[in-house]
Amino acid sequence: MRYFKLFSGLAAGLLLTGQTLAQGPTPAQLAKSEELAQWALGQHLGYEIVESLTTEVGPRLAGTEAEERARNWAVAKLKKLGFKNVRVEYFDLPVWERGLERAEILEPYPQPLVIIGLGGSTSTGHQGVEGDVVGYPSLAALRAAEADELKGKIAYIGEVMTRTQDGSGYGVAGQKRREAAYVAKEKGAVAVLIRSVGTTSNRFAHTGQMRRVTSQPIPDGVPAAALAAPDADQLERILDSGETVRIHFLLTPESRPAGRSGNVIAEIPGKKKPEEIVLLGAHLDSWDMATGAVDDGAGVGIVVAAAKHLMDETKRPDRTVRVVLFGAEEVGLVGGKAYVEAHKDELAQHVIASESDFGAGRIWRFETRAGEGRIEAAQALGHGVKKLGAAPGGNTASGGPDLLFMRQAGVPVVTLKQNGWDYFDLHHTPNDTLDKIDPDDLAHNVAAWLSFVYLAANTGEYYR
Amino acid sequence: MRYFKLFSGLAAGLLLTGQTLAQGPTPAQLAKSEELAQWALGQHLGYEIVESLTTEVGPRLAGTEAEERARNWAVAKLKKLGFKNVRVEYFDLPVWERGLERAEILEPYPQPLVIIGLGGSTSTGHQGVEGDVVGYPSLAALRAAEADELKGKIAYIGEVMTRTQDGSGYGVAGQKRREAAYVAKEKGAVAVLIRSVGTTSNRFAHTGQMRRVTSQPIPDGVPAAALAAPDADQLERILDSGETVRIHFLLTPESRPAGRSGNVIAEIPGKKKPEEIVLLGAHLDSWDMATGAVDDGAGVGIVVAAAKHLMDETKRPDRTVRVVLFGAEEVGLVGGKAYVEAHKDELAQHVIASESDFGAGRIWRFETRAGEGRIEAAQALGHGVKKLGAAPGGNTASGGPDLLFMRQAGVPVVTLKQNGWDYFDLHHTPNDTLDKIDPDDLAHNVAAWLSFVYLAANTGEYYR
Missing domain, CATH: 3.50.30.30 (Glucose Oxidase; domain 1)
Known part of the structure; x- marks a missing residue:
C-alpha cells in the first residue's frame, strides 16, 4: 500500500518519507537493542503495572465512573514514573450498562x-x-x-x-x-x-x-x-x-446517550527531533465482568514499562515517544477515532505506531505496514524482537485495533504479534484476571517492545 | 479392622465369612474378567447415560423438584435397560436453596x-x-x-x-x-x-x-x-x-425443615445365591449450579453401564447385583444413612460394596477394606482392573462416601481409585458439565467396574 508522501503541518519542515536523508540503525544501536531486550527479560515492571491497574481499578467499562478511575490511576502512575506532558483528551460517547x-x-x-x-x-x-x-x-x-x-x-x-x-x-x-x-x-x-x-x-x-x-x-x-x-x-x-x-x-441493560471517556497520553520528549512521534498504544478500558488483565491490562503494562525502561536505561531518545492509553476501545474503537480527530494536523509527524492488545503471550512475529520500498527499513526495527525468537512477518500489519484510523490516514505501523493460542479462552469473559498472566511471558513482551522503541526513537529512518 | 463374623437374617443360612467353604475366582473367570474389560473399552453406554442424565435433568439439588425428576429419570432408565426390582426408597431431609x-x-x-x-x-x-x-x-x-x-x-x-x-x-x-x-x-x-x-x-x-x-x-x-x-x-x-x-x-438462601429425597435401587437377581448382594453405588443428586457431570453423573454412568453389560454379556450372575443411586449425598450422605437404616437386617448379606464418586478419571489403584486374612481374596476381585493398568492398593479403602455407614456396619468395600488430579478443578463449581468428561476415560472406568462386578458376583468368596 502506498501512502501520501506529501503533507502539511510539519513543525520542522522535514519530509518524513523514504528519502536519501533517511538513516537506519547503526551496528551499535542494533547491539544496544539486543542488550536492552536481554536486560529487560529480568525486569518485573510490566507485571507490576498490570497488577496495579487490575487490583486498584478492577473492571473499567467505557464511559463509566470505573473508566474515569482508570484514567485517574493512569495519570497518577504515568506522572509518578516520570513521563512528561501527561494529560487526558476527553471525548463523548453513548454508554451501555448491563x-x-x-x-x-x-x-x-x-x-x-x-x-x-x-x-x-x-x-x-x-x-x-x-x-x-x-x-x-x-x-x-x-x-x-x-x-x-x-x-x-x-x-x-x-x-x-x-x-x-x-x-x-x-x-x-x-x-x-x-x-x-x-x-x-x-x-x-x-x-x-x-x-x-x-x-x-x-x-x-x-x-x-x-x-x-x-x-x-x-x-x-x-x-x-x-x-x-x-x-x-x-x-x-x-x-x-x-x-x-x-x-x-x-x-x-440500560443505555444513555451521553457519557464521557478519554485517552490518556504521556510522553518522553525527543531530544533531537521532538516533533517526530513514535506512538506506543494500549487501551485502558475493559469489559465489565472481569478485571481485564489480558484485555488490555497486559498491553498497558507492556508499553508503559517499555517506555519507562527507555527513559531510565538509555539517554534521552532523538524522537518523542508518545504513550497513548486509549479509552473506549471495546465499544467500537472510539478512543482511536477520537485520537485521529484530535491529532489530525499532527499525524504526518507520526513516524511509526504500534498497539499492544492481544494479551500476554510471547511475540512470535514482527509484522510491518510500511510504504513501498520501506519494508526492509521497518523490519530493521524488529532486530531485537527477532533476536528474542520472533520471525519476520509480512507487510499487512494492523498495528492494533485503535490504530485503524491512524493507519487509514497513512501512519506506518508495526505489530509485535503475540501468541494468541489461549487468548480467546479468556478474552471478554469473567475469567480475564491477573492470575492468567505469566510474568515471564509479560517480561518477554516488555523486552521486545523496549528493543523496538529504542530503535524507532533513535534512528533517522522513515517508513511511509 | 476386624468385622463381626456372626450375624442373623441369612436367607440361605450361609456364613459369609472367610471360611474354608469360600472359593475365589477360577482361572476361566479371571480370563473372562479380562476379556470383558477389553470388550467394554470400546463401548459407549456409560457416556450415553451421563449425557442423558445431565441433559434431560440438569442440576438436581437434594430435596428439590429437580432431584425428584432425576429419580423419575433413573427409574425409567433402569427399567428400560432391563433391571429388576426397580424402586425408590424415600426419606425426609431439611432442604436449603440458594x-x-x-x-x-x-x-x-x-x-x-x-x-x-x-x-x-x-x-x-x-x-x-x-x-x-x-x-x-x-x-x-x-x-x-x-x-x-x-x-x-x-x-x-x-x-x-x-x-x-x-x-x-x-x-x-x-x-x-x-x-x-x-x-x-x-x-x-x-x-x-x-x-x-x-x-x-x-x-x-x-x-x-x-x-x-x-x-x-x-x-x-x-x-x-x-x-x-x-x-x-x-x-x-x-x-x-x-x-x-x-x-x-x-x-x-432459604431453608425449609422437611423435604423429600430417595435412593433409587435396581437389581440383577442372582441365580444361585440371590440373597447375597454385591452393591454398586453412585449418587444421583448434584449441586445446583451445574449439571453434575463429574459429580456424580459419571458415577451413575459407570455403575449402571457396568451392571447392564454384566446382564447382557454374561450369563445371569450367581449373586444379586444391586445398583443403588443414592439421593442427597451432597448435603451430608443422607441417602447413605437412610439406606443402612432401611436395610439394617440385610447388611450381613452384602458381600461387598463399592461406590463410584470421584469423577471420570482413569482408575490407577484397586483398594480394599476386607477382614483380616481376606485381603488377598478381595484383591483378586481387582484382577481385570489391574490388567487395565491399576496398581494394588492398601486395605483402607473408603468404598465411597455413601458407603461410610455401611462400612462402619461391617460391610467389606473396595475402591476403584480414579485419577483425581483435575477433579477439584470442576467439582462443586458451575463448570461441572458434560464436555469435561473424556468418553474414553469413562469407558475405561466402565470396563474396570465390569470386570470387578463380574468376579464379585460369580465367585463363592467372602471378605469379612
Whole structure:
C-alpha cells in the first residue's frame, strides 16, 4: 500500500518519507537493542503495572465512573514514573450498562443457562421474553431463513470459533456477535442467543460489542446474549433430539446517550527531533465482568514499562515517544477515532505506531505496514524482537485495533504479534484476571517492545 | 479392622465369612474378567447415560423438584435397560436453596467479587451485611483469634488446597468450608468468606455443604460464601497492601425443615445365591449450579453401564447385583444413612460394596477394606482392573462416601481409585458439565467396574 508522501503541518519542515536523508540503525544501536531486550527479560515492571491497574481499578467499562478511575490511576502512575506532558483528551460517547441477565430452559428439560448480554443489546423488559428456539448452524443460515420462520421465536446460532495462534478465527466468529441481533430482528424473532465467540470450554460466556458505537444512537436489534460453550452444547443436544425447546430470557441493560471517556497520553520528549512521534498504544478500558488483565491490562503494562525502561536505561531518545492509553476501545474503537480527530494536523509527524492488545503471550512475529520500498527499513526495527525468537512477518500489519484510523490516514505501523493460542479462552469473559498472566511471558513482551522503541526513537529512518 | 463374623437374617443360612467353604475366582473367570474389560473399552453406554442424565435433568439439588425428576429419570432408565426390582426408597431431609448471592468491595477499590454461598448458610437478609474484612491464613488462625477481634467484621480465610492425584488435599481444605461459619460466629463476625476449596484458577467459586445435615435443623452460623480463586487473590493483594477493605455481602438462601429425597435401587437377581448382594453405588443428586457431570453423573454412568453389560454379556450372575443411586449425598450422605437404616437386617448379606464418586478419571489403584486374612481374596476381585493398568492398593479403602455407614456396619468395600488430579478443578463449581468428561476415560472406568462386578458376583468368596 502506498501512502501520501506529501503533507502539511510539519513543525520542522522535514519530509518524513523514504528519502536519501533517511538513516537506519547503526551496528551499535542494533547491539544496544539486543542488550536492552536481554536486560529487560529480568525486569518485573510490566507485571507490576498490570497488577496495579487490575487490583486498584478492577473492571473499567467505557464511559463509566470505573473508566474515569482508570484514567485517574493512569495519570497518577504515568506522572509518578516520570513521563512528561501527561494529560487526558476527553471525548463523548453513548454508554451501555448491563442489568439483570438470566436465561432458562422451560421445556422440555427445565434448567438454567449461563449467558452474558452482548454490548449494545436492547432490553427484554423486566418480564423477559419467552419463546420456542429455532437453531441455525451459522449467521449465514439465519440470513437465509424464511421471513416468517422466526415470528415470535428465539433464534439461536451455533457456529464454533476456530482456535488459532494468530487470532484469525476471531474475525469470522465475531461476525455473528456483531450482526445476529439485527438479522434476527429482520426475521421476526423476539430475541437471539449465540454460542459464545471464544475458544474455551469453561462455563464462561463471551461478551463483546454488537455493531460499532458511533455518534449515532445504537441501532435497534432484538435482545441478544451469548451462551457459554457447555450451555450451547446442551441446547444443541436437545434441539438435535427433535424436542421443542422453550426458553425464558431476561436482559435489562440500560443505555444513555451521553457519557464521557478519554485517552490518556504521556510522553518522553525527543531530544533531537521532538516533533517526530513514535506512538506506543494500549487501551485502558475493559469489559465489565472481569478485571481485564489480558484485555488490555497486559498491553498497558507492556508499553508503559517499555517506555519507562527507555527513559531510565538509555539517554534521552532523538524522537518523542508518545504513550497513548486509549479509552473506549471495546465499544467500537472510539478512543482511536477520537485520537485521529484530535491529532489530525499532527499525524504526518507520526513516524511509526504500534498497539499492544492481544494479551500476554510471547511475540512470535514482527509484522510491518510500511510504504513501498520501506519494508526492509521497518523490519530493521524488529532486530531485537527477532533476536528474542520472533520471525519476520509480512507487510499487512494492523498495528492494533485503535490504530485503524491512524493507519487509514497513512501512519506506518508495526505489530509485535503475540501468541494468541489461549487468548480467546479468556478474552471478554469473567475469567480475564491477573492470575492468567505469566510474568515471564509479560517480561518477554516488555523486552521486545523496549528493543523496538529504542530503535524507532533513535534512528533517522522513515517508513511511509 | 476386624468385622463381626456372626450375624442373623441369612436367607440361605450361609456364613459369609472367610471360611474354608469360600472359593475365589477360577482361572476361566479371571480370563473372562479380562476379556470383558477389553470388550467394554470400546463401548459407549456409560457416556450415553451421563449425557442423558445431565441433559434431560440438569442440576438436581437434594430435596428439590429437580432431584425428584432425576429419580423419575433413573427409574425409567433402569427399567428400560432391563433391571429388576426397580424402586425408590424415600426419606425426609431439611432442604436449603440458594437465593441472591452478591459481594463487592466498597473500599478502597470498588469492584464486584465472584462468590458462591455455602450449603446450609444462613441469610444476610435482603439488605445484606457490610463490614471491614479481617483476613486469616487458615481456619486454625481464625480459631486462635481474640474474642473481640471480629466484632462487627467480616472474616476471611485464605488457605489454598493442595492438588493431588488421590484427592487427599480435599479433606484438609474442606475443613474450613465446614466450620468457618460457626467459628466466625463465636468470634463475633457478621459474615465469613473463604477462598474456594478446589484447585482451579478459573473464576468459579466452589460450593459444598457446611456441617452435615442431620434430622436436626442446620445449626446457626454467620452467612458464609466462597470466593473464586482470582477474587481471593485480589482480596489478599489488597489486604496485604495494608489497606482497609470494606465489603458488602448479600446472601438470601432459604431453608425449609422437611423435604423429600430417595435412593433409587435396581437389581440383577442372582441365580444361585440371590440373597447375597454385591452393591454398586453412585449418587444421583448434584449441586445446583451445574449439571453434575463429574459429580456424580459419571458415577451413575459407570455403575449402571457396568451392571447392564454384566446382564447382557454374561450369563445371569450367581449373586444379586444391586445398583443403588443414592439421593442427597451432597448435603451430608443422607441417602447413605437412610439406606443402612432401611436395610439394617440385610447388611450381613452384602458381600461387598463399592461406590463410584470421584469423577471420570482413569482408575490407577484397586483398594480394599476386607477382614483380616481376606485381603488377598478381595484383591483378586481387582484382577481385570489391574490388567487395565491399576496398581494394588492398601486395605483402607473408603468404598465411597455413601458407603461410610455401611462400612462402619461391617460391610467389606473396595475402591476403584480414579485419577483425581483435575477433579477439584470442576467439582462443586458451575463448570461441572458434560464436555469435561473424556468418553474414553469413562469407558475405561466402565470396563474396570465390569470386570470387578463380574468376579464379585460369580465367585463363592467372602471378605469379612
